[in-house]
Amino acid sequence: MxxxxxxxxxxxANVGSIFEDPEKLLPIxxxxxLSTVTNLEPxxxxxxxxxxxxxxxxxxxxxxxxxxxxxxxxxxxxPYDRARVFLDEDFTAVExxxxxxxxYFIHHTVKIVEIFDFHDKKFVPVEGKEVLSGNIEHVRIKKxxxxxxxxSRLCLV
Numbered sequence: 238m239x240x241x242x243x244x245x246x247x248x249x250a251n252v253g254s255i256f257e258d259p260e261k262l263l264p265i266x267x268x269x270x271l272s273t274v275t276n277l278e279p280x281x282x283x284x285x286x287x288x289x290x291x292x293x294x295x296x297x298x299x300x301x302x303x304x305x306x307x308x309x310x311x312x313x314x315x316p317y318d319r320a321r322v323f324l325d326e327d328f329t330a331v332e333x334x335x336x337x338x339x340x341y342f343i344h345h346t347v348k349i350v351e352i353f354d355f356h357d358k359k360f361v362p363v364e365g366k367e368v369l370s371g372n373i374e375h376v377r378i379k380k381x382x383x384x385x386x387x388x389s390r391l392c393l394v
Contacts, residue, residue: 243281244280245280248270250285259303267304270308278344279344283340285337285339316344316345319350320342321369343363350363
């Protein structure tokens with residue numbers, strides 16, 4: 238029987254510690270996260286990560302790629318056939334660096350998915366999986382201000 242609603246899981250996590258000791262902490266964090274995804278079975282999953290790359294960016298940023306590969310390759314994430322990942326990893330751009338990561342996953346049962354393109358000021362379809370990392374300052378679809386007139390039109394279907 239079809240549902241008349243979408244199940245949404247919104248997470249926020251300070252992931253700095255897992256990149257400080259990835260051999261020990263990364264498997265534990267991923268196991269708990271993937272267990273939660275399996276148990277809740279969300280249609281849309283959004284993860285906001287602080288301190289991507291750890292507190293010591295220069296030494297720990299190298300572990301972010303492993304984290305992402307393990308997450309995307311996991312059996313539990315296979316039903317999510319569309320994804321957008323935004324990782325601010327360019328710690329050399331001191332004035333713009335945020336160490337934030339936003340990861341969005343959409344379950345294959347969700348039919349229509351669009352994301353707002355702040356450059357062209359319109360919604361565009363989300364297809365496939367795309368990872369945008371490093372210096373994301375000039376990415377067309379990323380953080381931006383949503384004007385008040387759009388807020389009344391936003392909803393999940």
